[in-house]
Amino acid sequence: MANSDTIQLWHDRHLLGGTDVLKARCQSYRYAPHAHDFFVVAAFSDGAQKHRIAHMHGVALPGSVMIIPPGEVHTGESAARDVSWSYSAFYPSAASLERLAEGLYGTARGSLDFGTSFLIEDREMAQRLVAAADVAASCPDLVGRQEAVLGAFEMLIRRYGRRAHFSHISSPPKAPIQRSLDYIREQLAERLSIEEIAGQSGLSEFHFMRLFKQQTGMTVHQYVNNLRLEAAKAMLVAGMPAACVAANVGFYDQSHFIGHFRKAFGLTPNRYASACR
Structure with missing residues (x-):
């Protein structure tokens, strides 16, 4: 990896039932096609990242929030040569977000879903998530870390979460x-x-x-x-x-x-x- 790339990635077992947290500034680094068994919730603060999620192509700009459901294949790289992009991300399990949703909505039927758009333009939400990742990285106090992250995800779920009986965007393999x-x-x-x-x-x-x-x-x-x-x-x-x-x-x-x-x-x-x- 080139010196122009700075990536922090760690797991915090006390946040969202246990989640990876990432803070990165990338220029030459690129993500090859991959998928996770958990959600990806990312917020972009600088530069531009081009990506493919499932069969959809897009560019994430500052103020964008990306929500990738479990199992969706995705890529990511700089949108332009020699231009960096910065973002923060959380990788919570579907079960952990379901527990948060139950606290907000009760046990309504259907699973938590964020719609069919992977990319949301919401500067306030992006800033809240980036700030939560900053606290998760630097705050030694567990209560402080949990408060910042839970507050950001409460805002996310209230704004964009919904109950759905079918949440897959891509068809499962035959x-x-x-x-x-x-x-x-x-x-x-x-x-x-x-x-x-x-x-x-x-x-x-x-x-x-x-x-x-x-x-x-x-x-x-x-x-x-x-x-x-x-x-x-x-x-x-x-x-x-x-x-x-x-x-x-x-x-x-x-x-x-x-x-x-x-x-x-x-x-x-x-x-x-x-x-x-």
């Missing part, structure tokens, strides 16, 4: 590909091959790879590495030494793991682990 996805998750720590993954779907390797990308938005390799890296983060948060994590999630060796982790998150596994609270 049964043959889903069988392969389940197999990948079950065998994540093993040495996987295209042949055996495709075999779970009953498709030829070439046909499988083509359908896999169409239905997931990622190549097989991107998908496997994405799952391994998210599993690695969870192990680091739980206190497992970084030197032991690589083998537990299926990377060939420690240097292979560190390289992929740095490319995906902009920092080393040890730096991430040491910043967690």
Whole structure:
């Protein structure tokens, strides 16, 4: 990663039931296609970031708030060469946001949903989220951190949350590909091959790879590495030494793991682990 990029990423188990928090200023750094099993709530404060979320392309400017539901594939990079962009982000689970919504709305039917637009122009909301991330980064007092973050998310849910019976924007993978996805998750720590993954779907390797990308938005390799890296983060948060994590999630060796982790998150596994609270 170039010196023009500054990325802070850490996990705070006391916020929103446990969430990663990010503060970043990026210029050359770019996010390859990836997805999470949790929400991404990001607020932009400077520059311009171009992105793809699901099949939608856009540019996030200062004062923008981005809300990406779990499972949606997305990318991100500078909107113009040699121009930086700054943002802050939280990565709460759907369950944690549901608990907040129940406190605000009661137990109305339907799950929490933020509509079909991934990008919202709301300078006040963006500033509130950025300020909450600043407090989460610098405040040693737990009550102070929780108050700032919960206040920002209460504002977000009141303004943009709604109850919906169907919240998926993208269609889930069809049964043959889903069988392969389940197999990948079950065998994540093993040495996987295209042949055996495709075999779970009953498709030829070439046909499988083509359908896999169409239905997931990622190549097989991107998908496997994405799952391994998210599993690695969870192990680091739980206190497992970084030197032991690589083998537990299926990377060939420690240097292979560190390289992929740095490319995906902009920092080393040890730096991430040491910043967690």
